[in-house]
Every structure is written in C-alpha cells, then in structure tokens.
Amino acid sequence: MEKLYENFECLALSGGVGGAKLVLGLSKILSAEQLTVVANTGDDFKHLGLNISPDLDTIMYTLANLNNAELGWGQMGETWQFLQALDRLDEETWFKIGDRDLATHIVRTLKLDYGLTLSQVTEDLCRSLGVKHSVIPMTNDRVGTVVHTDTGESIPFQEYFVRDRCNPKVRNFDFQGIKTAFPSPGFLKSLNSPKLRLIIICPSNPFVSIDPILQVSGVLDRIVERRIPVVAISPIVGGQALKGPAAKMMRELGKTPSASTVAEHYLTVYGDILTGFIIDEEDRILESNLSGMGLQTTVTNTVMITLQDRINLAHESLRFANGFKI
Secondary structure, eight states, rough: OGGGGGGEEEEEESSSSHHHHHHHHHHSSSSSTTTTEEETTTTEEEEETEEOOOHHHHHHHHTTTOBBBTTHHHHHHTOHHHHHHHTTTTTOOSSOOOOOHHHHHHHHHHHHHHHHHHHHHHHHHHHTTOOSSEEEEESSSSSSEEETTTSEEEEEEEIIIISSSOOOSSEEOOOOOGGOOOBBBBHHHHOTTTTTEEEEEEEEEEIIIIHHHHHHHTHHHHHHHHOOOOEEEEEEEETTTSSSSSHHHHHTTOOOOHHHHHHHHHHHHHSOOEEEEEEGGGGGGGHHHHHHHTTTEEEEEOOOSSSHHHHHHHHHHHHHHHTOOO
C-alpha cells in the first residue's frame, strides 16, 4: 500500500454497475478499514413478497467476485429454474431473479422479518460471501424512487427501469420517504470519522442513484461541515451514458447529455459540494468549462473495461484528491 493512503479513510457513494466497478478498484488499493461504501437504496422494492436491494447486491456481488459481468446484474453461473417455474404458473417474470440470486433475497427477507435492520442484514450477507470492505445502505428506512412521466403516470423505479425498459419519457423524480429517512449508523459513523479524508461520488446516475443518498436527512449538511475533498466521476462520456438511462433522462429533462451537465446538476442542487470532477479523455474539451464552474478538474480514462482500468481510475481519483488544499 502506498504511503499516500496511510492513516486515510475514504467514503464512496455508489449506485449499481458503474459505481461498483470503481468500488472494486478502490478495494484493491484501500484496506477494509480505509474504505466504506454507501449504496443507494431508493431502488429497493418488494417483489413476490421478497425484499430486493439491487444496488447493494450489485456492489456486494462485485466485491465477492460473484457478479454476472455479462448481464451486469445478478450472479455468475446463474440458472433460471425458479423463473421458468414461475412462468408456468402464469406469474410475473419481468424482474429476472436467478436461482442463486433468489437465495440472497430470501435470506434478506427472512432476517428483516425477524427484526434485523437492513444494515445488519447487509453486514451478515457480506460476511457470508467473504466481502471484507464495509458495504452499507444509505438508510435503514424505506425510501422508494418514483419516476414521473410525460403522460402524468408515476411509476416505481424498477417497473420503469426493468419492466418498461426505460421507455417512458421522464419529467421528474420523487423519493418517497426521503424526508423522514435518517442515515444508517454506518453511514453516520463514516461521515463523522476523524480519519475521513475523501468522499468519492462514483460514476453513477446522478438523478436516481446519487441524489437519493445526498438527500437523506442531514447528509448534505454533514458533508459540508467536514470540509474535506468531494470528488465526482462523470458517468457520461462523449455525451453517452456508459450504462443505464442517464443520458436519455437528461435529454427528456431538457438538458444536453454531457459531463458538464452532471457537474452542473450537483452544483445547482447541492451548492458548492464538489471540490473536484473527473472526466474522460474524450471530454477533454470540457475541461475549461468545468474550471469556469469553480471545479478543479482532471482528465483520464474513465471507461472501466478491465480490472486494471478500475484500479487505475481508483488510483487517479485518490491522487487527484490528495492534491487539494481545503
């Protein structure tokens, strides 16, 4: 481990696939004591009587080296007998739960029904799967992302994202329960740690993955109070989202899909929360624009195809933040 990262703690705020890639890179550099990952739970929902936490599971499976890289969700080596049997019974199969993934949802549901919190259940699942780094839900309270469409219809996020394949045009988003949700104990512990030196906003969808985390009661105020570097990595490269509907959402919200739009969103909604912003080589032309927003900016490869790409971006993020004087 480099001396640069000694006596150092990092808090990563993450959605699903894109964020999990960077989290994996960070986990190869920072020890379990140095890295805490807080996952969006606005995507969580109940389906077939099961409590499902898509972003928590994606991060957990990625760190356990169990993730299905081909699909981008679920576990590798998945089989589908449960889903096939469900289809024969004429039940809904739009949310693809594999047989291995099913075990996770059953265990989570049972333990929540026993009275454990989502944080406690996630810790138990991570321990069972050999995940050493702390993966923590943003809150133990129930928050549900709702997508409001141009037709006036309001759709729970997973129905919009999976069942409807992001086809409806979005007009805005609502996080039901967010005003009464409190940060999970692990989230608060990390935010209050005297060793916390950096907060990284992973390259996740700003509207439906990062906004819910930042809007949990008291989180933004505590981040501002800490006066430590906050670095975000753009999930938009060359006007396109590397994964998911972020670029489509931007167009439908009347915004130009770009890394600058991501930075502008964070600055407009959350004030001067960002210290630095990382963009891809393909977007180097935007560097002066971002500097004009008052952001320190670095340009590097942010497209994470290989494990080494993930580690390289993690190193770049940590070294970039180390140069800030707050």
